[in-house]
Amino acid sequence: MTVRAEAIAVENLHKRFGPLEVLKGVSLTAHEGDVIAIIGGSGSGKSTFLRCINMLELPSAGTVTIHGETIAMKKDGHGGMMPADRKQVQRIRSRLGMVFQNFNLWQHMTILQNVIEAPVHVLGVPKAEAVERAEALLRRVGLYEKRDAFPAFLSGGQQQRAAIARALAVQPHVMLFDEPTSALDPELVGEVLTVIGDLAKEKRTMILVTHEMKFARNVANHIVFLANGVIEEQGPPEEIFGAPKSERLKKFISSIH
Amino acid sequence: MTVRAEAIAVENLHKRFGPLEVLKGVSLTAHEGDVIAIIGGSGSGKSTFLRCINMLELPSAGTVTIHGETIAMKKDGHGGMMPADRKQVQRIRSRLGMVFQNFNLWQHMTILQNVIEAPVHVLGVPKAEAVERAEALLRRVGLYEKRDAFPAFLSGGQQQRAAIARALAVQPHVMLFDEPTSALDPELVGEVLTVIGDLAKEKRTMILVTHEMKFARNVANHIVFLANGVIEEQGPPEEIFGAPKSERLKKFISSIH
Amino acid sequence: EQLKVGFAAEPYPPFAAPDASGNWEGWEVDFMKALCAEAKLDCVITPVAWDGIIPALTTKKIDMIIGSMSITAERLKTIDFSDKYYNTPTGIIGPKGEDFDATPEKLAGKTIGVQVATVHQAYANKYFGEAGATIKEYQTQDEANNDLAAGRLDAVQADAIALGAFLDSDQGKDCCELKGNVKDDPDILGAGVGVGLRQGETELKEKINAAIKAIRSNGTYDEFSKKYFDFDIYGG
Amino acid sequence: MSDDNTIGAMALTELPDRKGFLKPHRIILMAIAAVLVFCAAWFMRWDWLPEYGWRLAQGVGVTLLMLFSTCILGFLFAVPLGLVQVTGPWPLKMLARGFCTIIRGTPLLLQLWLLYYGLGSLFPQFPAIRQSFLWPYLREAWPYGVAALTMSFAAYEGEVMRGAFAGVPAGELEAGRAYGMSRWTVFRRIWLPRAIHRALPTLNGETVLQLKATPLVATITVIDVYAVVSKIRQMTYLTYEPLLLLALIYLCLTAILVVAFRALENKIPTRGA
Amino acid sequence: MAADTASLINWSLLALEPPGWGGVLLAGLLNSIKIAIGGYSLGLILGTGGAFGKLYGGPVLKDLLEVYTTLVRAVPELVLILLLYYAGTDLLNQLMTAIGYGPVDISGLAAGIFVIGIVQGAYSTEVLRGAIKAVPAGQIEAARAFGMSPGQIMRRVTLPAMLPHAIPGLSNLWLISTKDTALLAVVGFSELTLVTRQAAGSTKAYLLFFCAAGALYLALTLVSNVIIRLIEARARRGMAAPA
Numbered sequence A, B: 001m002t003v004r005a006e007a008i009a010v011e012n013l014h015k016r017f018g019p020l021e022v023l024k025g026v027s028l029t030a031h032e033g034d035v036i037a038i039i040g041g042s043g044s045g046k047s048t049f050l051r052c053i054n055m056l057e058l059p060s061a062g063t064v065t066i067h068g069e070t071i072a073m074k075k076d077g078h079g080g081m082m083p084a085d086r087k088q089v090q091r092i093r094s095r096l097g098m099v100f101q102n103f104n105l106w107q108h109m110t111i112l113q114n115v116i117e118a119p120v121h122v123l124g125v126p127k128a129e130a131v132e133r134a135e136a137l138l139r140r141v142g143l144y145e146k147r148d149a150f151p152a153f154l155s156g157g158q159q160q161r162a163a164i165a166r167a168l169a170v171q172p173h174v175m176l177f178d179e180p181t182s183a184l185d186p187e188l189v190g191e192v193l194t195v196i197g198d199l200a201k202e203k204r205t206m207i208l209v210t211h212e213m214k215f216a217r218n219v220a221n222h223i224v225f226l227a228n229g230v231i232e233e234q235g236p237p238e239e240i241f242g243a244p245k246s247e248r249l250k251k252f253i254s255s256i257h
Numbered sequence C: 001e002q003l004k005v006g007f008a009a010e011p012y013p014p015f016a017a018p019d020a021s022g023n024w025e026g027w028e029v030d031f032m033k034a035l036c037a038e039a040k041l042d043c044v045i046t047p048v049a050w051d052g053i054i055p056a057l058t059t060k061k062i063d064m065i066i067g068s069m070s071i072t073a074e075r076l077k078t079i080d081f082s083d084k085y086y087n088t089p090t091g092i093i094g095p096k097g098e099d100f101d102a103t104p105e106k107l108a109g110k111t112i113g114v115q116v117a118t119v120h121q122a123y124a125n126k127y128f129g130e131a132g133a134t135i136k137e138y139q140t141q142d143e144a145n146n147d148l149a150a151g152r153l154d155a156v157q158a159d160a161i162a163l164g165a166f167l168d169s170d171q172g173k174d175c176c177e178l179k180g181n182v183k184d185d186p187d188i189l190g191a192g193v194g195v196g197l198r199q200g201e202t203e204l205k206e207k208i209n210a211a212i213k214a215i216r217s218n219g220t221y222d223e224f225s226k227k228y229f230d231f232d233i234y235g236g
Numbered sequence D: 001m002s003d004d005n006t007i008g009a010m011a012l013t014e015l016p017d018r019k020g021f022l023k024p025h026r027i028i029l030m031a032i033a034a035v036l037v038f039c040a041a042w043f044m045r046w047d048w049l050p051e052y053g054w055r056l057a058q059g060v061g062v063t064l065l066m067l068f069s070t071c072i073l074g075f076l077f078a079v080p081l082g083l084v085q086v087t088g089p090w091p092l093k094m095l096a097r098g099f100c101t102i103i104r105g106t107p108l109l110l111q112l113w114l115l116y117y118g119l120g121s122l123f124p125q126f127p128a129i130r131q132s133f134l135w136p137y138l139r140e141a142w143p144y145g146v147a148a149l150t151m152s153f154a155a156y157e158g159e160v161m162r163g164a165f166a167g168v169p170a171g172e173l174e175a176g177r178a179y180g181m182s183r184w185t186v187f188r189r190i191w192l193p194r195a196i197h198r199a200l201p202t203l204n205g206e207t208v209l210q211l212k213a214t215p216l217v218a219t220i221t222v223i224d225v226y227a228v229v230s231k232i233r234q235m236t237y238l239t240y241e242p243l244l245l246l247a248l249i250y251l252c253l254t255a256i257l258v259v260a261f262r263a264l265e266n267k268i269p270t271r272g273a
Numbered sequence E: 001m002a003a004d005t006a007s008l009i010n011w012s013l014l015a016l017e018p019p020g021w022g023g024v025l026l027a028g029l030l031n032s033i034k035i036a037i038g039g040y041s042l043g044l045i046l047g048t049g050g051a052f053g054k055l056y057g058g059p060v061l062k063d064l065l066e067v068y069t070t071l072v073r074a075v076p077e078l079v080l081i082l083l084l085y086y087a088g089t090d091l092l093n094q095l096m097t098a099i100g101y102g103p104v105d106i107s108g109l110a111a112g113i114f115v116i117g118i119v120q121g122a123y124s125t126e127v128l129r130g131a132i133k134a135v136p137a138g139q140i141e142a143a144r145a146f147g148m149s150p151g152q153i154m155r156r157v158t159l160p161a162m163l164p165h166a167i168p169g170l171s172n173l174w175l176i177s178t179k180d181t182a183l184l185a186v187v188g189f190s191e192l193t194l195v196t197r198q199a200a201g202s203t204k205a206y207l208l209f210f211c212a213a214g215a216l217y218l219a220l221t222l223v224s225n226v227i228i229r230l231i232e233a234r235a236r237r238g239m240a241a242p243a
């Protein structure tokens, strides 16, 4: 397992919101091709952890290393930390593809424009090339026909697939998913999970927060159970779901079904 | 059964909306103390029938008799009919208590004001007396504490109970209910049905359109099954639910469960 | 350097009013042209709302005022004036057939229109207002005249020449007549009309005084005045 | 166009809330403001104030009289204007819509002058009018001011009432009919109060806008507070002081209006928002 | 007096060539439009800055902007125009003198644009602030997650995304700015209303000229409405039809 390069390494991450310490020292390493699923109860800090990775939330302590490059942090004067170099953060962010629970597609752009936006305006890819790649991606997620529609006119499942295409368009080192299906009507969940499952088969590095246990089990090669701001237990899916050790995890798994 | 006086008699009611004939000759008699439940598929004309009784929709043909008084109709010149005497309609309406699917409480009045509005401004009851009666009614539906609240601050179930109190306040000969629970969250349905069930026990004359079959069965002494604008079948609940005769009714009942 | 000459934006015939092509014309326009030519100044007409014309001068939006502005002690506290360039009596007009004259006793109880921020306003308030007349103030002389014709006023007090022009017009001919000139009060009505200037600009003031003297003596003044008046407007 | 949410942006309809108002930087800002006010009081000329105080008060009275009379009158017209546009027969509907469009499409100042100088100068040409009992009023300026401001308020508020009437849920009106109310009772007891309630926040903004429109009547010789201040400016030749005082007066009047409306709105609470 | 009634419909007074006053009116209208466009644009710039300042600025900036918008929205335009017209140009001149330049010449047009712009700036601050607040936070977060810089986020996401929400308010502002130009008549600026008054005063055909000016303003409004509707249809393409 160690021959593969490290894609992401998070060291001893802490995050507090005022008096509330949400993450109390979380460390996690993802190698190239890893698919890591983060599970845990509501409010356990899963989203916060994911958002700390690309600095949408600023960690209170700890380091994040993406592809060997550690995000430089400095004290912000209020007892917290802030990025030392904003340019570095922007560069690193552009190499992480994030998919949100609420899709967050830009409503004033067509689907195609959504997908080419970051390649063209952040990475500086020539427009023609970006369009070509975007069309290939849209075909892949089954939205080629809808490329000129505006997001508001698509179903939730279609919007989420467009959001995945948008994230893939920056050719990210790592894809981050925050509960990509929990805002969808039950009948639309399947189409999105299929797309994500296909990505996993291609050995794309992914970290995903999900409530879909069956899906996590099938798709991930590593499961992380977060509880109370720490990693309570982690391991391959068979162990976590088949032979959970900690009481908390046992309770969590039984509560799901 | 015939010793009781006739509360409502509808004769051969027709109603068309443009080219669409929604009611194709419906006759129904309710005696004092009857609780009649009207069931039927969506679009079968249940609401239209109920609304024709108090002339919220004008019937295209047929007569409506309330407590022996037939609403006088005349031709309106467009091939339809209209009430010959608007005052008569207003008088008769004020003796029918209608409860709507969406409650339709007046949002700019408190609950108490909603309840005394019609007695004071239509029937001319002195205000003090109306308030006294209204408070008794509100106590009965369990809303006495909320009497000075505005409708927007109540739950759906509370609003519907207030609407029932409002309808009772005019001391109606007949209560008309149009799907009183279908706009409510499932957990709120019970409280409203309890109130209606209590009214039924007091032998108050009621006609109610409902989708709650179990409730209809328990509460009504007569079930009317409307399909395609005609009464396909009617009878006591045991017969209708226990031994439906027509194919349509059989299919309808099986589709419900 | 261009000098901006403030004119009241409201028409004040026959002294200054814009015509249909937007050009300003009238006696004061001719006077300004002669004056600036004589003093070798490059002048442009800048219309300014009359009731804000003094602030406009002090805040340097304009450099002088040629607006039939009488030289009064009150104004001299704020601005400076050149020597007078014309002087005429103050008259009162009223509807034909009504019997009154320009005395406070006869005007008591009547409504008198004046242009705002003029010596006439101050005079009317002091002499007629105190005697029981109602003084109504207008942004422009023209509107006061118009309201007199429209029957909303009983009398209008203003410069006799401006009133004369109105009485000669179609509108004024039918309705109104001169009721007389008011008793003079130099403290309020001032010692004639002068060019308004900022205080302390003595150089400009001297130039203008010299120019006024020059056009008076070389006949230019009389020449353009003839076009408008058949008497000597410079006054005694 | 959605006027309702725009009016909040046009006219001040909210005042800063009191809780959490005092923060360190605010204290410094307020100190600076105090110094500015002190400088204004000290270095500018205010000696004329006592002399004109009474006239200013009268001017404020006239301004408020103008405001309230035209708002009330205008509102009375606005109700039928709005109603007709929702339910009226088409000729009336077109008429009402045309009226609103024309008034809203032209400057109030122009309307005012059109009435006073234009229409007003026609009247005396008809002896019948000149001899009628109306003539003493038609001679005055204020009826024209009231007329113009009323029409303006009616047109803007008529548009608002149209939206408010149309927005009352049909079910509530139907409930009224179902209880035997006559059409008039439904209108009087349900439709109108409900529409007014809906329009109240907008009404607040419109009233503030109307207050800000009142000084225009000074241009047709009505002596409101603006006219008094203009007069002070001419008598004293001061450029800034009277105008600053005038701004302050309007600021206070606006604040009073906003507070009053807030109290009115709170009588019938609405949920959310 | 009969002559006056006849002059009511003396259409030749409106002829474009002198002695008709039509040309003067049109020139006035052109001036009005220039000021309206200038003032509106200046207001938009101020408003954009103001809105971002109010939303994302420091506490002091926020409070100062609050004072600005409160004052402007509570005081009549007529008073503001007088204050700004005198004080604004006075201050500018003093400033220029203080830093060594002589007093600058401020044309009536520039002063008019400045005054209308300041007033409009306060209104558009509020309109734009509301519109920006209506942009879902997630859309901006998504832009950050893709590594856009703050400037890019504003240009590429925030501004275009808020446009549909801002357009009704901004169109109203435009209509207000065309009508507010009439107030500059009180400072003697020859826009449409003042030249109308001059024309009416000179010819005594008050009714005719005021009606003519009214028609011009109305035409301006109606034409604007058509254009606004086109713009709105375009800007709202991405919005689902209201339910």
Ligand SMILES: Nc1ncnc2c1ncn2[C@@H]1O[C@H](COP(=O)(O)OP(=O)(O)OP(=O)(O)O)[C@@H](O)[C@H]1O
Pocket (backbone or CB within 6 Å): A017, A022, A040, A041, A042, A043, A044, A045, A046, A047, A048, A049
């Ligand atoms: N911006 C914030 N300010 C204050 N508290 C926050 C903030 N964001 C999150 N929290 C708190 O941090 C805790 C963890 O939140 P987080 O969203 O990470 O949980 P989660 O595991 O993603 O839960 P869920 O499964 O419900 O999404 C919660 O208690 C939440 O209330």
Ligand SMILES: Nc1ncnc2c1ncn2[C@@H]1O[C@H](COP(=O)(O)OP(=O)(O)OP(=O)(O)O)[C@@H](O)[C@H]1O
Pocket (backbone or CB within 6 Å): B017, B022, B040, B041, B042, B043, B044, B045, B046, B047, B048, B049
């Ligand atoms: N005002 C109207 N104009 C035209 N058609 C109408 C109108 N009201 C009802 N209809 C039509 O009449 C038919 C019967 O409507 P009605 O509301 O009475 O059905 P319903 O039995 O109450 O159905 P549901 O159970 O869905 O409430 C429907 O096809 C409906 O579309």
Ligand SMILES: [Mg+2]
Pocket (backbone or CB within 6 Å): A046, A047, A048, A179
């Ligand atoms: Mg989460």
Ligand SMILES: [Mg+2]
Pocket (backbone or CB within 6 Å): B046, B047, B048, B179
């Ligand atoms: Mg129904």
